[in-house]
Amino acid sequence: MTRRTNPTAGLHRAAPSGAAFPPPGAWFPAGELPSPRRWFGPAEGAVPLADGGALVAGGALADGVPTAETLLYDPVATTWTGTGPLGTARHSHSGTVLADGTVLVAGGIGTSGSPAAGPLASAEVYDPATGVWTPTAGDMTTARSLHAATLLADGRVLVTGGAGDRAPRAPGRSLFSAELFDPATGEWTPAAPMTDSRLAHPQVPLQDGRVLAAGGRRSIGRDRGIGQGFCELYDPEADAWTRTGSLAAARAGHQATLLADGTVLVTGGDSPGIRFERGFVPFSQWRTERYDPATGAWTAGENMPEGRTCHRAVALPSGQVLVLGGTDSATRDTGYASAALYDPLTRGWTATGGMATNRYLCTATPLPDGSVLATGGTVRSGRATTAPGKDVLTATTEVFWI
Incomplete structure (x- = not known):
């Protein structure tokens, strides 16, 4: 890999209105959302738009209430403005930018009368030119939340796993099922099921067109789950999953x-x-692993400066990776403000500027100018709050300058 000497060359730099360019590695405030919120799923949150800004659709407000609100981020004015709302309020959904610049939102948790809530099968597409959401021609084949979604090379979207009902007597379990959305028809069709059920799992499109699903939570009963190391690969041409090397942890x-x-x-x-609902461990993972698609094997990487979970990681134009926020897996009482950079050439980590607000279950979005937008999240929870059961969320957003 050859790193670019000037990773932002050719990019339109959107400096905040009336301000000088911040120094590289610094965060600057980027306005506030209308209300605090967070994002539980690996595939939801703000997505980048072709005009240099970002779109936020849905999310969880206080007490886990889903919202239909949709917001646009202006990188020059550093402000958020409303646009057309979702047809259905939701959180724990997926958001995917399609090849034509429109945005697909699918599934999630909605409300079906207070306090009942359940997974959704509905999906809708946002057109930035009109600011309007339109339902897809049909619903997903399976109602699901906390799933993964990946744009394939042919323009279709692969949606996998998540939480849903396997059978009438098995609600809220991790799913094996997968499906495909075709923007040309607006319809959903079943895809080959995964070899392992999983939810809240990261999913990565590889350079050869295959898709890697790595780890994630696996149900061991209703609302109970454990982490897993099993990984698998999806081949879009064959519509088939194959097992690949497992994570060491x-x-x-x-x-x-x-x-x-x-x-x-x-x-x-x-x-x-x-054990997510009552287990205790003193730290989150600080160890890293690196997967080689050519061999199908994972190898140990350099340790992060500190362990973290429920964080975000973003690849930068320089080839480095920015890791930000997160919390500990023992208590999840407070979010982290710290950030670190990984250099794939030296395989080393260095601390970088920290955010002004500590947060986890936030979203981190790479913007077209190379900067990274951190949005919302949980600030404090559990014993770190003044009112037990009332998590403290944030409406603040910040931009990491490179």
């Missing part, structure tokens, strides 16, 4: 990032064997 709450040389870096996650 079982992980959930982790991130998987495609590097410029075609390998995949996995960072963080809950410690091995944690």
